[in-house]
Amino acid sequence: MAGIAKKENLAFSDENLTGRTQQLFFNPTEEENYTYFGNFDVDFNKRTSIDCTDLEARDLNQKIRDAMRKGYGTVVIKNPGAKHSLGVGILNKLNIIFEGSLGYFGVGCIDGPTVRIKGRVGWSCAENMMAGKVLVENNAGSCFGAALRGGDLIVKGNAGARTGIDMKGGTIIIGGNAGAFTGFMMQRGRIIVCGDVSANMGDSMYDGMIFVGGEVKSLGSDCVESEMNEYEIKWLEQKLNNAEINPKTPVSKFKKYVAGKKLWNYDNLEPSERKGILG
């Protein structure tokens, strides 16, 4: 895997913006990313569990914070009962295990934790995740990983429609099939689907890559098939291995889809500069 370490060999799109942006992009390996206000020093070997039966989402999320404050690094949530908005906004290293299904917006807006969900998730799981790893053992609803920015989001079963809509980074891995409009308007990042994908895959995607093991029903506007290189095959193997997923299709037979860039009609000139050119 020595070759993989060199990013320039990968032909992957870089997640740092080029151009004139003033925006500073997040890098999960930097130490500063774990120094949010209210950041807790936790020990993964300290374990606690919370029963969610009679708790509202707000109460549970507060209890998770309380546990982190006490230094617990492993939190087990019992009986989540498919409630909405559980485990959101955790900006800390934390090992969190849900022993059941989550409703909508499960573990949204997180940055750092490792999450295992022993059930299914509803719509918009891990939306806007910055970093961390989320593993769903059953199926996922629509808008899985909406506006994802970083980290690994894994579902072993099927995912619904609009998986990875508007994603801006990170990796989504789907062991089963994915619904319509997968990768809709994605801007960066990677989606791996081991099974089939429904209609309009990659519709209006700006950039990023979609790897598919099964059949694609139809491609959306400006999504085109591309060729995989050996680095990408190695990367896929490693990623799927880490995700505990063994695809039916051999990784070398996966197909890669990218943006055709025919819809790239924008430019990155300042208005004053544009005036000069047009004049």
Next chain:
Amino acid sequence: MCGIAGVINRKKTVNVGEQMRLMLQGLKHRGPDSTGYAMYGTPMKKGFVMRFKISENEAEKVKAVIDSPEQLKDRKTQVDAILKKHGAKVTKQSSSTPYAFRYEFDFKGDLTELATEIETVEKTEILSIGKGLELIKDLGDATTVSDQYGLGKFMGTHGIGHTRMATESDVDIKSAHPYWAFPFEDVSVVHNGQLTNYWGNRRVLERKGYRFNSNCDSEIIAVYIADKMARGIELEQAMHDSLDELDGVFTYVVATKDQLGMAKDYMAAKPMVIYESKDIVACASEEVAIRNIFPHEISTYDPYEAEVKVWQV
């Protein structure tokens, strides 16, 4: 937003009233304006059961919906007279509110003619007629409506329900779901979404002679399915056709005397979660509703776009 739910118990009569109440209560946050139930009890051997209303719920305190007790009595007398005129023999009657009634009656004539004439009475709407179907809808959450109409002990095989957030039409009973597919006995529909070719379709169906009681876009699905079934098209085929002929975003659930079906549009824009087992199938907008009747962990899935499913009792 709206929440929809449906449950079907295979070859078994259970307390479906309580099942539906629990599911719909779990969907209250998707729509608190009104709640409706369409439930299928043991089919009557002869005769029909009819649910109808002769006024609106006055909870809104709008002057236009407030009727005097004399007006209500007068309308009920008119309905009774029409039933008698058509030779329908009322065997049992009850009412839970001053404006909503449940009649059982024996009848051998033309159901369409009878139903059409009953609806000529001012502010009177037939909510349902069927062998097993009983359709109840009113303002308030699932528990309020269930308590008001005594649905907690309703025994049956299957049912569908709806919690409404009014976006396209008024907050009143006539715009609440479910809709009965007038004049077809035992067919009802609940819908979550918006239909964009409502008026075009409505004009086509009105020219064929179908009646519309509200301006709610969901009513068209009931009439549309009814029209297809009148032409001898099977429920499942009619639902497949609807995917191409109805525009907009929708997920809807249909029930007939022995079937429960769901359809989702091409965009998969509206949610639906399904739990299937040997004895029971439950579907709802959110899993949290299904979990109200199954507290333990269950395996559920989302149907994909343009999917139609039909289950038999």
